Amino acid sequence: MNQAPPALDKFRTIKAFLLSRSTVLFLLLLLVGAVLLGNLFPQSAITPQAAVDNWQADHPQLAALAASLALDHIYTSRWFLVLLLIFSLSLILSTAEQIARARHKALAPDKRAAGGSGTIHCRPEQFVAILRQHGYRLAAGYADADRFVKHPWGYWGQTMLHLGMALVVAASLVFALTLKRGIITLAEDEVFAAGAAWPIEEKGFLAQPFFLPEAVRLEKVRPEFWPDGGLKQLAARIQFLGPDRQTTPYTLSVNNSITHRGTRVSLFRTFGTAFVVELTAGAGGQTQIRIDLEQPARPDQASYGNFSFPTIPFLIKAKYYADVERKLMQSDTPQLVLRLKAEGRTLAELPLTLGQSGRLGPYTAKLLQTDRWAGLIFSASSGMPLLYAGFLIIILGTGLTYFTPPREILVRRNENGLQLYWFPGRFKPFHHEELHKILEHARQAEKS
Amino acid sequence: MTSPLIIDTSLHWVAVFFYVLATVANTWGQFFKKDPWQRGAYRLVLAGLAVHGGALLFRWITSGHGPYIAKYEILSSQSWTALAMFLLFSRFFPRIRPSSIIVFPAGFLLIALALFCNPAVSQLPPTLRSVWLVLHVAFYKIALGTLIIALAFSLFHVVKSGNPQRRLPNLPSLQDMDIFALRFAGFGFTFWSIGMLSGSIWAYQSWGRFWGWDPVEIWSLATWGLFGIYLHLRRFFGWRGNRAAWFFIVCFLVSLFAIFATPLFISSIHAEYFK
Numbered sequence: 001m002n003q004a005p006p007a008l009d010k011f012r013t014i015k016a017f018l019l020s021r022s023t024v025l026f027l028l029l030l031l032v033g034a035v036l037l038g039n040l041f042p043q044s045a046i047t048p049q050a051a052v053d054n055w056q057a058d059h060p061q062l063a064a065l066a067a068s069l070a071l072d073h074i075y076t077s078r079w080f081l082v083l084l085l086i087f088s089l090s091l092i093l094s095t096a097e098q099i100a101r102a103r104h105k106a107l108a109p110d111k112r113a114a115g116g117s118g119t120i121h122c123r124p125e126q127f128v129a130i131l132r133q134h135g136y137r138l139a140a141g142y143a144d145a146d147r148f149v150k151h152p153w154g155y156w157g158q159t160m161l162h163l164g165m166a167l168v169v170a171a172s173l174v175f176a177l178t179l180k181r182g183i184i185t186l187a188e189d190e191v192f193a194a195g196a197a198w199p200i201e202e203k204g205f206l207a208q209p210f211f212l213p214e215a216v217r218l219e220k221v222r223p224e225f226w227p228d229g230g231l232k233q234l235a236a237r238i239q240f241l242g243p244d245r246q247t248t249p250y251t252l253s254v255n256n257s258i259t260h261r262g263t264r265v266s267l268f269r270t271f272g273t274a275f276v277v278e279l280t281a282g283a284g285g286q287t288q289i290r291i292d293l294e295q296p297a298r299p300d301q302a303s304y305g306n307f308s309f310p311t312i313p314f315l316i317k318a319k320y321y322a323d324v325e326r327k328l329m330q331s332d333t334p335q336l337v338l339r340l341k342a343e344g345r346t347l348a349e350l351p352l353t354l355g356q357s358g359r360l361g362p363y364t365a366k367l368l369q370t371d372r373w374a375g376l377i378f379s380a381s382s383g384m385p386l387l388y389a390g391f392l393i394i395i396l397g398t399g400l401t402y403f404t405p406p407r408e409i410l411v412r413r414n415e416n417g418l419q420l421y422w423f424p425g426r427f428k429p430f431h432h433e434e435l436h437k438i439l440e441h442a443r444q445a446e447k448s
Numbered sequence: 449m450t451s452p453l454i455i456d457t458s459l460h461w462v463a464v465f466f467y468v469l470a471t472v473a474n475t476w477g478q479f480f481k482k483d484p485w486q487r488g489a490y491r492l493v494l495a496g497l498a499v500h501g502g503a504l505l506f507r508w509i510t511s512g513h514g515p516y517i518a519k520y521e522i523l524s525s526q527s528w529t530a531l532a533m534f535l536l537f538s539r540f541f542p543r544i545r546p547s548s549i550i551v552f553p554a555g556f557l558l559i560a561l562a563l564f565c566n567p568a569v570s571q572l573p574p575t576l577r578s579v580w581l582v583l584h585v586a587f588y589k590i591a592l593g594t595l596i597i598a599l600a601f602s603l604f605h606v607v608k609s610g611n612p613q614r615r616l617p618n619l620p621s622l623q624d625m626d627i628f629a630l631r632f633a634g635f636g637f638t639f640w641s642i643g644m645l646s647g648s649i650w651a652y653q654s655w656g657r658f659w660g661w662d663p664v665e666i667w668s669l670a671t672w673g674l675f676g677i678y679l680h681l682r683r684f685f686g687w688r689g690n691r692a693a694w695f696f697i698v699c700f701l702v703s704l705f706a707i708f709a710t711p712l713f714i715s716s717i718h719a720e721y722f723k
Contacts, residue, residue: 021680021684021685024680024684025677025680025681025684025685028673028676028677028680029673029677031669031673032670032673032674032677035666035669035670035673036666036670038661038666039661039663039666039667039670043661045660045661046660046661046662074661075659075661161638165641168645172658172659175658175659179657181656181657202657226571228571230570230571230573231573231574232571232573232574233574233577234574253574254574254575254577254654255574255575255577255578255653255654257653257654257656264656265656266654266655266656268655269573269574269575377655377656378656379656379657381656381657384652384658387645387648387649387652387658388649390645391642391645391646391649394638394641394642394645395642397638398638398639398642401634401638402634402635402638426627427627427630427631428627429543429620429623429624429627429628430541430543430627430628430631432543433542433543
């Protein structure tokens with residue numbers, strides 16, 4: 001007897017493991033567990049750093065667990081990638097099995113699913129016409145029997161569904177491995193230098209270092225509001241500043257990204273106003289601070305923020321109204337209210353509009369400039385074509401599986417008439433009526 | 449001049465009236481095996497769907513966007529989709545009709561809940577303006593609509609197997625109900641997957657990433673995983689009968705939590721749709 005090579009043996013063992021029903025169940029359980037952990041632990045990619053810091057202070061033990069098991073960035077953690085890898089391998093192997101099964105089913109009926117047989121006595125050509133009327137076509141002829149199939153392509157439905165899911169999981173894996181994403185916040189006219197480090201960055205395990213090869217400048221931010229104050233649209237004009245002062249301008253808006261030399265640029269939905277305030281101390285020392293606050297939700301509501309600066313020994317609490325009159329969502333006179341705090345006590349408070357100045361504790365504060373700011377997302381990742389392909393194949397598989405389920409009728413000729421064997425697959429109760437109608441038509445044909 | 453909101457809610461109330469009558473007629477017809485009552489119930493639901501569909505279309509035209517933002521629109525359109533899906537399926541598979549005992553009241557309950565919410569038109573934020581949103585929402589609605597049918601058969605299975613003597617509507621056999629529940633659960637699972645994927649593509653087009661650990665995304669994926677486990681247990685571990693029915697009921701409750709509860713309790717970019 002021939003012995004299989006050890007490598008082949010090993011492959012078979014791994015294949016059997018990955019296709020084992022218990023392995024698949026365990027993988028699904030792990031996947032559900034992993035995503036729920038993502039809900040329990042704040043994910044660094046979407047949670048503001050201050051919120052992460054607060055959570056860590058409130059839950060020191062959980063924070064230590066999160067740090068050791070990478071539970072604060074599950075999607076880019078090694079263990080989750082390994083889980084995705086095993087899951088996609090299992091799905092790919094399962095797809096291969098499904099292909100073999102679909103081919104087998106398409107060529108020969110699944111005897112285990114047989115049922116609903118009966119004998120009829122009409123002429124064979126009459127019965128063929130009845131079957132044709134019900135969508136059954138001759139698939140194979142044998143010495144004493146004919147095989148009729150309705151929707152033979154439906155046998156490939158489950159294969160397509162598995163293939164589509166395998167592609168989607170593989171796409172997630174490729175995407176997570178090659179993910180390159182940087183987020184910046186720029187005020188109008190501000191430039192983010194080429195090659196600069198991202199303030200917020202997400203990077204896949206196999207991703208190359210991600211830098212912008214050209215500087216980018218935010219030229220203009222244009223919000224539009226509905227009459228009720230809700231945001232209607234947010235658009236921004238940006239420029240890439242290439243070498244030799246060559247500029248490439250783009251206009252982008254929420255949901256309308258642009259791609260510049262392989263880098264996708266999207267506009268964040270949050271935006272606001274950057275206030276530049278000059279603080280002059282009693283001794284004559286001057287310092288400029290920038291306070292970025294989010295656009296308030298309504299004209300009569302403020303947005304808030306706390307700020308600490310290395311040159312100022314106080315905490316600054318700031319609030320921002322879009323309009324000093326509290327009437328408009330955007331106006332030329334936004335109002336900034338500064339509050340100086342130390343040891344929990346409010347030392348001073350000062351409302352400012354553009355150009356105004358006043359006393360704020362030991363400082364004279366002057367609002368020098370207001371500009372809009374917006375968040376820009378830069379990304380360059382692979383895997384999306386696979387995801388699109390998976391999406392389309394799943395839709396195709398759904399159509400084949402649920403709208404064209406295959407069934408077969410084997411017609412055996414004998415001296416008593418035509419013996420029928422019906423093969424409706426696993427979902428027999430759905431197609432009972434069809435068999436009854438076929439038999440009824442056949443009986444009517446017998447009488448005629 | 450009559451306000452569009454009054455026309456909209458009035459049409460909704462007319463639809464509620466039809467649905468209530470249909471639910472009563474259908475329940476009577478099912479329990480006492482009166483075919484004319486059942487046929488009448490289906491006609492009433494059809495009439496209700498026509499009025500309800502008219503209300504949704506009217507709102508779509510006047511608001512400038514589809515019924516996919518704010519509780520009123522979400523619940524109302526979910527009610528319409530669930531009932532329309534059921535009528536469509538029962539046309540091709542008449543043996544599933546007893547599930548109308550659950551599906552009709554579920555549709556009525558959804559529209560009634562919608563009418564308890566603020567019907568004022570919410571303006572569409574820019575994040576929700578994409579053709580992928582329409583697909584994303586439509587696929588989830590189809591998924592939930594078919595999961596309700598699977599829920600009906602799972603509940604019937606539990607009730608009928610627990611007390612076969614109890615007076616029950618003219619239900620199919622336990623074995624057939626088990627198969628119906630499985631098939632509709634599979635259909636719902638597949639559409640849930642497609643809905644989730646279309647959402648991922650939309651997220652990628654908007655934010656350069658297709659997965660963001662948003663709470664609604666997380667719960668949607670967890671629900672998908674649970675339905676995947678249900679189908680796997682049924683296919684490969686031979687789960688059937690009451691054990692499978694109870695597991696499906698739990699999965700269905702999680703799916704309701706994922707769609708309707710997470711946006712209420714957890715801060716999320718998805719929360720916009722259910723404010």
